Amino acid sequence: MSRRVAPPESEGAAGTTRLPEWLETLLSTRFFLACGAHPASPRNECNMFCLDCPSPSPPFCYYCRSHRHQSHRVIQIRRSSYHDVVRVTEVEDVLDISGVQTYVINSAKVLFLNERPQPRGAGAAAGKAAASPYNCQICARALLDPFRFCSLGCKLVDTKTGGRGATVQPGDATNDDAAAAGGSSKNGGARPQGRRRKGIPQRAPFGS
Template identity: 65%
Template sequence: MRSTVSAIKCEEAYMNVYEVEAEQNMRSARFERILAPPWLEALLSTAFFSVCGAHRDAPRSECNMYCLDCHGGAFCFYCRSSRHKDHLVIQIRRSSYHDVVRVAEIQKALDISEVQTYVINSARVLFLNERPQPRTAVKGGPHVCEICGRSLLDPFRYCSLGCKLVGIKKNGDANFILSAKNEKGVVGSREGIMARRILSSKQQELEEDEEDEELREGIIKQADHGKEMYQSTFRPPHSTSSRRRKGIPHRAPLGP
């Protein structure tokens, strides 16, 4: 009888501990959703720049785009046109084999304050995740990333979006959610978002068409230049020269 009661008490205690842990996990998940959007972790764990299986033979088949509405994985330029036409899509780029995103794109969806930005190829970008540091790197400088210890400029706390997310989970004193003021100024209303998405999609398609047109014009000009060079250097085998060779000189006849 006593053993049965003890077993019941142990089971109840175990259930209580399990319920407390489950409740804490739910609160933690809810807390993280408040401080960061649900698609951010999926973005940071996504592998980019693989070849798209559906458009393997196309010239722009690398998967370097991510949809913030679907957050289902990386996709290529052609998948965007067919599946994510009116969605909020960002393009991931590479810098020294590390993934970066342009500030102009990501700041429409995230509060990127306290994350250091960099200027690469005349564009301001920030890194998605922490970058490995060489063994000779000196940590513990006056201003370093609070998570990985990378040297930073004075006003920043994190070197990447990933480090800021870790800091949010650890300390809870920062967030990625745009404030009402910033959201109104940067993102706007839902109708404004949709209008900007459509405009941005059309603008990108126009820019890409212009790039393709410039590429085609360059090819045509190059072909025409080659044709002109070919025409200028090629001479028919039976053509006569405009210059005539001088004849054999003859002495003038002597006078009487």
């Protein structure tokens, strides 16, 4: 049986990018739940996604792939810091990933599927975010390199809105982080630290 192969993306009549039918389903799917068909198997987490099955296509496990998706294009979802990622080598031929920040995890280049919370507070991550000159054009998350988006989800927002999907201007979301790390406000005045001392310290009396 021949395998159906579709181009990753195509241009519509108005010049807008046409997205793959499966992309929104992929980004909204919850992965790593136990497979109901193989509850007692050791590798039963549903971390596989089929690109050839009709959308919406539910995730499935390693054993389901062997039985029902042998001739299909399948990508495997992985985890990094409790967030879903996919390897670049598995999607670069079926999806336009240009402009999306890539990371190297376990010697493999990966992309995050969806937007992640901004690092806040006075820790090392917040300090790096405040100092970064690059930001996601949709969520303003600090980026490591001069990319436009932090995830496939943010690029999807930009594509669907024709480049008008930015809800936060680059740099705005990191102002609080910079202040928490000891930075200054827009007016040049120093902001107070996030945690204040309770009461006035009292010196213990000297013993006689």
